[in-house]
Amino acid sequence: MKILIIEDEARIAKRIERMTRDFFDKQVQILLADSLENGLLLIDQQEIDLLLLDLNLNGEDGFEILQAFVSKSFQTIIISAYTDKAITAFAYGVLDFVPKPFDQNRLSQAFTRFTMPGKQSIQDIQYLAVKKGKTIKLIPIKDILYIKGAGIYTELHLSDGRIELHDKSLEALEKLLPQTFERIHKSYILGWNEANKLIVEAGGKYSMLLKNGEMLPVGRSRYKEIKQKLI
Structure with missing residues (x-):
């Protein structure tokens, strides 16, 4: 380190x-x-x-x-x-x-x-910053639908359909994000306000239907907790 x-x-x-x-x-x-x-x-x-x-x-x-x-x-x-x-x-x-x-x-x-893993910031952040060429662009937290892990990077999927690449890992961002975000899978963090319905698929697989119609995978280890949260 x-x-x-x-x-x-x-x-x-x-x-x-x-x-x-x-x-x-x-x-x-x-x-x-x-x-x-x-x-x-x-x-x-x-x-x-x-x-x-x-x-x-x-x-x-x-x-x-x-x-x-x-x-x-x-x-x-x-x-x-x-x-x-x-x-x-x-x-x-x-x-x-x-x-x-x-x-x-x-x-x-x-x-x-x-x-420690998981959310650790003691106060909610308002922005995530992404580097665009030689400039820094601030992405409002409220505009993020979900975040997808992409190796050592992450993809910020935004409400207007854009995808911004962030240098911090999914684990690093999880420490910073407010309580309105939920880790639903090893590769996904979801803005909880975007969750619509938990889907049980064939073969014991689980997915989350978002309000915009997209489907994201839900980890088996997270299913029970997420199901309880939706009740």
């Missing part, structure tokens, strides 16, 4: 590094950046799994990093004293916002959200 810490205060950066190693293990690879420029450079050069980001970097705005790389496959945890920016950060899809000053327990809570 590769973790990038972007923090301009060396003392705090070392403290975050120590707590991170204590939570994970000594084998985790930790990269440190003390400025906006160095952080941007490292993200361009390295494939990271988790970003720990301060929002005030020697007077520069850490949100520039969040906005530039929000569509990337890694998850982001903000560690900042600027708690008034928490709502904006969550809207852009960060996994957690740890306010300064912080302790091991609070940071461990954030790391647990990163390591």
